[in-house]
Amino acid sequence: xxxxxxxxxxxxxxxxxxxxxxxxxxxxxxxxxxxxxxxxxxxxxxxxxxxxxxxxxxxxxxxxxxxxxxxxxxxxxxxxxxxxxxxxxxxxxxxxxxxxxxxxxxxxxxxxxxxxxxxxxxxxxxxxxxxxxxxxxxxxxxxxxxxxxxxxxxxxxxxxxxxxxxxxxxxxxxxxxxxxxxxxxxxxxxxxxxxxxxxxxxxxxxxxxxxxxxxxxxxxxxxxxxxxxxxxxxxxxxxxxxxxxxxxxxxxxxxxxxxxxxxxxxxxxxxxxxxxxxxxxxxxxxxxxxxxxxxxxxxxxxxxxxxxxxxxxxxxxxxxxxxxxxxxxxxxxxxxxxxxxxxxxxxxxxxxxxxxxxxxxxxxxxxxxxxxxxxxxxxxxxxxxxxxxxxxxxxxxxxxxxxxxxxxxxxxxxxxxxxxxxxxxxxxxxxxxxxxxxxxxxxxxxxxxxxxxxxxxxxxxxxxxxxxxxxxxxxxxxxxxxxxxxxxxxxxxxxxxxxxxxxxxxxxxxxxxxxxxxxxxxxxxxxxxxxxxxxxxxxxxxxxxxxxxxxxxxxxxxxxxxxxxxxxxxxxxxxxxxxxxxxxx
Amino acid sequence: xxxxxxxxxxxxxxxxxxxxxxxxxxxxxxxxxxxxxxxxxxxxxxxxxxxxxxxxxxxxxxxxxxxxxxxxxxxxxxxxxxxxxxxxxxxxxxxxxxxxxxxxxxxxxxxxxxxxxxxxxxxxxxxxxxxxxxxxxxxxxxxxxxxxxxxxxxxxxxxxxxxxxxxxxxxxxxxxxxxxxxxxxxxxxxxxxxxxxxxxxxxxxxxxxxxxxxxxxxxxxxxxxxxxxxxxxxxx
Numbered sequence: 001x002x003x004x005x006x007x008x009x010x011x012x013x014x015x016x017x018x019x020x021x022x023x024x025x026x027x028x029x030x031x032x033x034x035x036x037x038x039x040x041x042x043x044x045x046x047x048x049x050x051x052x053x054x055x056x057x058x059x060x061x062x063x064x065x066x067x068x069x070x071x072x073x074x075x076x077x078x079x080x081x082x083x084x085x086x087x088x089x090x091x092x093x094x095x096x097x098x099x100x101x102x103x104x105x106x107x108x109x110x111x112x113x114x115x116x117x118x119x120x121x122x123x124x125x126x127x128x129x130x131x132x133x134x135x136x137x138x139x140x141x142x143x144x145x146x147x148x149x150x151x152x153x154x155x156x157x158x159x160x161x162x163x164x165x166x167x168x169x170x171x172x173x174x175x176x177x178x179x180x181x182x183x184x185x186x187x188x189x190x191x192x193x194x195x196x197x198x199x200x201x202x203x204x205x206x207x208x209x210x211x212x213x214x215x216x217x218x219x220x221x222x223x224x225x226x227x228x229x230x231x232x233x234x235x236x237x238x239x240x241x242x243x244x245x246x247x248x249x250x251x252x253x254x255x256x257x258x259x260x261x262x263x264x265x266x267x268x269x270x271x272x273x274x275x276x277x278x279x280x281x282x283x284x285x286x287x288x289x290x291x292x293x294x295x296x297x298x299x300x301x302x303x304x305x306x307x308x309x310x311x312x313x314x315x316x317x318x319x320x321x322x323x324x325x326x327x328x329x330x331x332x333x334x335x336x337x338x339x340x341x342x343x344x345x346x347x348x349x350x351x352x353x354x355x356x357x358x359x360x361x362x363x364x365x366x367x368x369x370x371x372x373x374x375x376x377x378x379x380x381x382x383x384x385x386x387x388x389x390x391x392x393x394x395x396x397x398x399x400x401x402x403x404x405x406x407x408x409x410x411x412x413x414x415x416x417x418x419x420x421x422x423x424x425x426x427x428x429x430x431x432x433x434x435x436x437x438x439x440x441x442x443x444x445x446x447x448x449x450x451x452x453x454x455x456x457x458x459x460x461x462x463x464x465x466x467x468x469x470x471x472x473x474x475x476x477x478x479x480x481x482x483x484x485x486x487x488x489x490x491x492x493x494x495x496x497x498x499x500x501x502x503x504x505x506x507x508x509x510x511x512x513x514x515x516x517x518x519x520x521x522x523x524x525x526x527x528x529x530x531x532x533x534x535x536x537x538x539x540x541x542x543x544x545x546x547x548x549x550x551x552x553x554x555x556x557x558x559x560x561x562x563x564x565x566x567x568x569x570x571x572x573x574x575x576x577x578x579x580x581x582x583x584x585x
Numbered sequence: 586x587x588x589x590x591x592x593x594x595x596x597x598x599x600x601x602x603x604x605x606x607x608x609x610x611x612x613x614x615x616x617x618x619x620x621x622x623x624x625x626x627x628x629x630x631x632x633x634x635x636x637x638x639x640x641x642x643x644x645x646x647x648x649x650x651x652x653x654x655x656x657x658x659x660x661x662x663x664x665x666x667x668x669x670x671x672x673x674x675x676x677x678x679x680x681x682x683x684x685x686x687x688x689x690x691x692x693x694x695x696x697x698x699x700x701x702x703x704x705x706x707x708x709x710x711x712x713x714x715x716x717x718x719x720x721x722x723x724x725x726x727x728x729x730x731x732x733x734x735x736x737x738x739x740x741x742x743x744x745x746x747x748x749x750x751x752x753x754x755x756x757x758x759x760x761x762x763x764x765x766x767x768x769x770x771x772x773x774x775x776x777x778x779x780x781x782x783x784x785x786x787x788x789x790x791x792x793x794x795x796x797x798x799x800x801x802x803x804x805x806x807x808x809x810x811x812x813x814x815x816x817x818x819x820x821x
Contacts, residue, residue, distance in 0.1 A: 035637075036691065038735050039645040096716040099705030099769065101727045108718035140728070146644060147731050158704040188684060217640040253642045336642060339661060340618075456628035499632030502598050505685040508632045 001193055002431060005030045005162075006423055008182060008197040010169050010224060012037035014145070014408030015387025015415070016203030017152035020161045022416025027423055030195065032164040032184055034219060034510070037153045041205050041217045042408060045145025046333060047258035048115060048137030049095075049405035051088035055109040056135040061085045063120045064136060066127075068403060069578045071117040071287050072360075072396025073537035073547065075237070075555070077574040080392045083367050084403075084410050091409045092138050100151040102140050103329075110138045113329075114261040117287040117400040117585075133285050137402045142256050142332045148405060167193070168510055170439040172200070172227045172383075173431060177373060179383035180429045182227075183439045187510060190503040192439050196431045199419045201384040202228065202363060202371075203412065207521040208241075209514075211356035211471070212463040215247055215254035224389040226517035228363045229524060234374065234557040234569070236391040237361035238521070239528035242399055242538045243472050245291035247355025249313040251340055255333045255352055257401040260284045262329050264318045266295070267349065268303040274314075279585040286585045289398040289538045292354040296472045299353075307351065315349035322346075354472055358399055359521075360538065361528070362391040364557065364571075369415035375557040375571040382426070384419060386411040393555065396573075397537020446512050447503070451495030455512050458489050458496065462515075462522060470526055475542045479530040486526055487564055490519055524558040524566060531568050532556060549580050587611045588664070589672040590622070592634065595683050603683060606631075607672075615665035619673075620648055623659060635686040643800055646734035649741075650687050651676040656738035656798040678741040680750075694737045697753050701761040701779055706772025723768045730763035730808055732801045739795035739805055751784040755795040755805045758786060762808040765815070773815075781816055789813075 005028045009016045012033035023029040033040065052059040065085040069076055096102060096110060103111040112135040119131035140147045156163075164184070171183035173194075181196040207222025208214040229235050245266075246255040260266075265284050268274045278294040279286035286294075295314050298304055304312035318326055318334070323346045326334050334345040343350055363385040364372040369392070370379040387408045394407055465485045469478035493516060500508040534548035535541050553573045558566040588610050595603035608626055620638055627634045636659070637647040643661035650659055653667065653674050667673055681689035711717050733756060740746055740754035761780055765773040780786040786809065795805040 035639055035645070035647065036695070036735075039639050039647050041640065041645075043734075044640050044642070044644045093714070093716050097711040099764075099767070101724055101731055101767070102716075102719075104719055104721035104724045106721075108720050110716050111721065140724075140731075143728075143732065146734075150731065154704040157699055158702075217645060219639045251642075332644075339663070340616075340642070454628070455632075500635070502596055502633065502685070504596060504598055505635055505688050507635050507637075508627070 002196050002433065003193060004196045004428065006197065007199045007201070007419055008032060008195045009201045009203060010182065011203035011205060012163065013040035013203060013205055013387060014042035014148060014152060014405060015412035016201070017156050018409050018412025019201050019203060019386060019416035021152065021155050021159055022413050022420065024420055027420070030162045030164055032167045032169055032195065034166060034168045034187065036165045037156070037163060038149060040149060041220055043146045043149040044217065044254065045405050046142040046254060046256035047261065048113065048139035048144050048402045049092060049148065050115065050118060050136045050402035051092040051138060051406065052136060053089055053092065053110060053112060053138065055105055056112045059120055059134050059136055061088065063134065064088065066578060067118055068394065068400055070583055071398055071400040073398055073583055074396065074549070074553065074580040075393070075536055075573055076396030077393050078576040078578060079574045080367050080394045082576065084394050084406060087410045088406050091406065091413070095148065095151060095409060098151050098155050100140070101147050102138060113137050113139060113258065114285060115401045116257050116260065116285045116291070119282065130281070133282055137261065139258065141328070142258055142330050145405060168513070169223065169227065170442060170513060172231045173435050174231050174380060174383065178381045178429055180431050183436050185439060185443065188505055190443055190506060190509070192436045192443070194431060194435050196428060198426045198428055199382045199384060199422055201369070201386060201415050201419060202389050203385070203387045204389045206359040206388040207518065208356045210462060210466050210518050210522045210525065212467040213247060213252040213353065214356040215244055215252055216356065221514040221517045222521035223514065223517045224385065225362050226520040228371070229520050229560050232560065233371065233380065234364055234559050235361060235524045236364035236557055237393060237528070237555050238524035238558060239532050239539045239556060240360035240397045240537055241356060241525060242288055242358040242360060243292040243354040244288055244357035245295055245354050246316050246352040248336060248340055249307060249351035249353050250309065250311065252355035253336050253340060254355065254357065255316060255336070255350060259316060259318060259330055259333060262325060263321050264316055266291070267315045267317050268298045269305045270303060274298050274303070282585045287398055287400060290585065292472050293540060295354055305351070313351040313353045316352045317349040318345050319347055319349065358404060359388055360391070360393070360395040360397065360399055362389045365390050365392050367392060367414065368418035369411055370418060375569040377571070382422065384415045386415040397539060442513070443509065446498055446509055447501050449497035451497040453492045453496045455496055455498065455508070455515050458492055459515050459518065461485070462489055462518060466522060470529055473540050473542050474529050476530070479526060482526050483530060486519070486522055490564070493519060527566050528556050528558055528568065553580065586613060586615070586669065588613055588622070588669045591672050591674045593676040594686050596685055613664060615663070615669070617664050618660050619652060619662045619664065619667070620659040622664070635688050637688055644734060646736035649678050649736040649738045651679060656742045658736060658738070658800040661800050678737055680741050680747050691737060693750070694740060694756070697757045698735065698760055700753060701757050701776055702772060703760045703764065705764065705767065705770050706775065707769065708771050717769050719768050727763055727767055729803055730759050732803055733759050734801060736800060738798040738800060742794040742798035744792055744794065745788045745790060749784065749788060752788045753780070753785055755789070755809065758789070758809050758812060759803065759805050762812055765812065777816055777819060780812060786812055786816065
């Protein structure tokens with residue numbers, strides 16, 4: 001069966017919904033999502049979304065752009081960063097106009113607070129001199145992502161967007177450099193459906209589930225990036241995966257940077273505020289890659305605290321903030337500490353450890369969200385990507401907190417606009433009625449599988465190994481081990497079987513396909529990490545501890561090959577006004 | 586420790602009726618979430634056990650289910666907070682059609698939520714280059730209701746829902762509250778008209794089940810009572 005829409009959007013998080021809202025009424029648009037839209041992972045973002053509104057103190061989009069470039073460890077494309085930071089102010093005002101509830105300041109304007117890596121020059125006349133933290137993060141208590149997702153979902157309802165909820169996309173139809181649609185199946189009954197479209201936008205989110213300790217939802221399996229990679233298109237900068245410094249110990253549940261933005265401090269087992277040694281000027285508000293490395297270093301050097309299960313943590317202390325601030329500004333995350341660890345944050349510090357949080361890399365696009373065919377910047381006609389699954393690249397080697405929600409709304413909208421332009425002069429391309437054969441065969445083979453490997457075992461081994469050998473710190477030795485492990489797991493995956501043979505809501509079937517997606521994402525990540533012989537942002541090689549601007553001011557483009565190891569090509573970083581400098585805070 | 590569970594199973598391809606299946610799950614720890622137990626069963630006991638889940642920390646609203654007679658999120662319930670000496674009984678959310686095992690058809694729940702026009706309705710345009718002004722006090726009045734994660738624990742716990750499929754239910758009314766009380770919104774009357782119908786707000790008999798069921802600890806009944814007050818004081 002073929003369904004036909006002018007536009008098909010895959011993923012109903014912030015980027016997908018923002019794009020959907022932008023598509024004019026005269027075009028038919030369907031949003032396909034493997035979960036109901038309000039279940040999307042955007043909803044778990046807590047701390048804020050930034051824009052230089054200057055509601056609390058003087059600020060400028062240029063300050064924001066400089067921080068983003070520096071935060072990216074100079075790997076971010078500066079043209080894209082300028083687009084995002086310039087547009088941020090309009091984007092936040094627009095969200096407010098759409099109905100998003102924000103915390104407010106004394107004048108009734110959107111309130112803003114501190115966040116890691118967001119600074120301004122202490123002396124306005126010395127723009128590259130000493131910098132001090134600035135209140136730039138707009139927020140709604142610690143539920144910013146939740147209310148943003150809700151607002152965008154509700155605006156989609158208002159605009160009568162068509163949803164295919166709990167449909168799982170399994171194939172991307174690209175022929176001769178033109179995207180013609182996707183293939184998906186309805187999870188409720190396993191019926192396969194071809195979606196023919198003039199334009200397809202991927203907004204499928206990240207792939208944090210390749211790691212054992214992650215803040216990501218179970219749904220975060222990198223489905224979109226895997227489909228694109230399988231179609232022979234490149235993935236960009238996959239070696240850069242952000243570990244958020246403050247995940248709840250053992251669980252990895254996010255404890256927002258807002259906790260430190262409001263004044264929380266990290267302490268080691270001696271009660272020392274150790275960030276003073278790593279980032280003397282901004283301390284606990286240093287960017288995430290630096291804080292995560294500091295925590296792991298403290299633990300390795302014996303200054304962590306040994307937990308009941310033999311793993312180590314450090315402490316996030318909020319007790320000095322007082323109950324009122326904690327209850328008003330950080331209710332959700334302190335609730336997590338109570339529920340999951342039995343810790344009362346108003347009187348006790350919270351045990352935390354770094355948690356796999358955000359993929360800086362992904363499907364390469366230009367600033368109009370058009371997907372790149374290659375490292376030369378040529379594009380695939382009719383194929384777009386936005387949000388965490390995409391790499392435009394505004395985050396470079398390390399994303400600043402609050403820039404992810406911003407990325408979703410800025411580039412979701414730009415994607416929607418670019419598609420609307422593209423549709424004006426585009427007709428449907430023919431799609432074969434047999435485009436669904438591959439998916440049908442995949443489903444049948446999994447339902448009739450009788451191999452001796454279990455999805456859960458391969459997934460768990462992948463997650464453990466990635467954590468161990470491709471985490472906060474990496475080395476040639478560890479990555480070689482990881483490559484051997486990955487190739488073993490890919491081989492074993494061919495022999496999986498699932499117990500559930502039913503066609504009705506078969507989540508075991510979905511998980512089996514998701515595992516293949518995780519393996520694809522891991523492949524691009526691990527080989528990318530092995531290949532990049534420098535340390536930059538979140539990619540920290542112990543055997544190459546320095547950033548190497550001579551050889552590595554370039555993006556990696558990984559192309560899938562039959563041999564296992566992807567082919568890696570390069571695209572130079574776009575530098576406009578900020579030359580690389582040493583990154584100190 | 587080992588624990589016993591009874592889980593309601595139903596696969597319409599095979600079963601005429603739902604039935605309970607017993608599971609004896611070994612080596613669990615009391616700091617596990619109930620969701621971890623379900624994953625353990627799915628991974629190592631019976632891969633066909635079917636349930637929804639995503640974020641696993643009480644934000645996405647996927648894994649609402651009935652645990653020992655009460656609606657809960659499996660990811661926000663730790664074993665140490667359940668009596669594990671006794672068998673834990675798990676069923677799907679009540680009153681919605683079962684698709685398979687613990688997965689229910691949510692479509693009627695979502696369509697009721699859409700009925701209350703859950704979006705800002707305005708006649709006057711916003712200021713062109715900046716946000717609308719709203720005091721923090723007014724903004725915070727919305728936060729409690731905006732916390733709702735649409736998990737359906739409240740609506741499906743309500744006896745009025747059990748006896749009338751068309752009853753709009755607490756979740757939709759909470760949503761109506763969130764917009765009716767937004768100082769930026771101008772659609773209050775339209776929404777009050779929608780609530781002031783036979784299957785609307787007057788079917789709420791203040792039974793308080795919704796409050797007990799809400800995993801976000803929202804005082805839903807209070808919000809509904811504020812809407813009732815607004816309706817009563819509205820000029821006819």
